[in-house]
Amino acid sequence: MAETEFGVQGEPIERTQIRVRKAARALGRHGLGHAYGHISARLDADSFLVCVAKPMGNIAPGEDGVVVPVDGPLPDGVLGEVRCHQQIYRRRPEVGGICRTFLRDVMTLSTMGLTPRPLHGFASYFAPRPPLWDDPLLLRNDEAASRLADQLGDSRAIVMRGNGVVLTGATVEESIVMAFYLEEAAKTELAVMAAGIEPVVLTPEQAEARAVSSGRIYERMWDYLTHGDPEI
Numbered sequence: 001m002a003e004t005e006f007g008v009q010g011e012p013i014e015r016t017q018i019r020v021r022k023a024a025r026a027l028g029r030h031g032l033g034h035a036y037g038h039i040s041a042r043l044d045a046d047s048f049l050v051c052v053a054k055p056m057g058n059i060a061p062g063e064d065g066v067v068v069p070v071d072g073p074l075p076d077g078v079l080g081e082v083r084c085h086q087q088i089y090r091r092r093p094e095v096g097g098i099c100r101t102f103l104r105d106v107m108t109l110s111t112m113g114l115t116p117r118p119l120h121g122f123a124s125y126f127a128p129r130p131p132l133w134d135d136p137l138l139l140r141n142d143e144a145a146s147r148l149a150d151q152l153g154d155s156r157a158i159v160m161r162g163n164g165v166v167l168t169g170a171t172v173e174e175s176i177v178m179a180f181y182l183e184e185a186a187k188t189e190l191a192v193m194a195a196g197i198e199p200v201v202l203t204p205e206q207a208e209a210r211a212v213s214s215g216r217i218y219e220r221m222w223d224y225l226t227h228g229d230p231e232i
Helices: 013-029 080-091 104-110 122-126 142-152 172-195 204-210 217-226
Strands: 038-044 047-050 066-069 097-101 157-160 165-169
Touching: 013 038, 013 047, 013 097, 013 172, 013 217, 038 080, 038 172, 047 080, 066 080, 080 097, 080 142, 080 165, 097 172, 104 157, 104 172, 122 172, 122 204, 142 157, 142 165, 165 172, 172 217
Parallel strands: none
Antiparallel strands: 038 047, 038 097, 047 066, 097 165, 157 165
8 A cells, every 4th residue: 555645554553543443433423324334444464453343433532443364263352244344355455444334325225226326526436336235134254245345346335235335445544535425426316316307427438537536635535524533
């Protein structure tokens, strides 16, 4: 993972703990998560740090997460669905952060078997549209987690029908930025559906040109999402 304003791979784990806690609290603060879900940051090729198993918005300063191996059994106290993080990190060496959360409007769309189309800039990051994991059950075994990671492929996110979403990023910060973007994409999709007018969808070329990271795009959203955090 390259150096960014968010830090450098190989940083002291104490710094990674703070980044993970801030990301988790940001989801809770902005209605992008509730009692369930988890977020992680890659430490190296063989391990990652996952937040403590409690509502992400309630994680207090100093409540450290748990180091989890990319290969091997989950440590005691780690939630069962964290196995999907293992499977994604195993397949995607460029991924440095993963967010498993519950986005209200994304879930509403998913119950109709739909995921957001690229109707505006935020949605362009998921063009042509996020894949749909058409299974409402929890990921409680390695086989299911492996199949989900396979279906995710090289996409930024995969929507789980009626059961939230898994998002990826080069950093843990980027993964929660993607959570904000995807929920905004779903809000727009639902509003257009309610209007009953067929929207203008971005072309593949327009979506590719719009899905940029330059100009501190992610950093500015991170600043917005974490404003007022106790560990700022």
